[in-house]
Amino acid sequence: DTGVSQNPRHKITKRGQNVTFRCDPISEHNRLYWYRQTLGQGPEFLTYFQNEAQLEKSRLLSDRFSAERPKGSFSTLEIQRTEQGDSAMYLCASSLGLRVSLGELFFGEGSRLTVL
């Protein structure tokens, strides 16, 4: 297992198009988090899953955003009708539930979205 994998690493799209990002967590991890990071900012929480259940969504996650984690394995984050303000790095992290309090989140390298 080589860690958390995110694809694509970079996506350039035109405003109004839909994009989907995929995250493959470390195999035994039941927690999966999505964060968004814009230039000069720290990661902002978007949503997280425990197994296949989506337990919390940030108010940052408008109705154009949807995330899934079917079967509790990989996760997808879809952005519909992209806007220029959606340009950011989308980070995925995974963990074992109780290890989150120890800060043991394992991050992927991120998927950078550029909306023209």
Next chain:
Amino acid sequence: AQTVTQSQPEMSVQEAETVTLSCTYDTSESDYYLFWYKQPPSRQMILVIRQEAYKQQNATENRFSVNFQKAAKSFSLKISDSQLGDAAMYFCAYKDNTDKLIFGTGTRLQVFP
């Protein structure tokens, strides 16, 4: 709402010297956790050090140590004997009884030979 503030957008240090990165946070909780994460250029973010709020003793991990001042809500990171590989973005993060981490805006650390 809980907030994390890092007031130093950039810091620099000479190799082998010591540097301190600052972080303050705001919370009404008594039980929480604080962390420092390192994000090297184009690499994954990794955990550097953690501190449980109920512990009075400051955490230490090799060349990395923290100064945790609970009353002042301050959590600084000291890097001793700085190395070129320490150059990165450093994020302070907070977690209470919710299941998500709240990050600060980060401090970019440059290390000069």
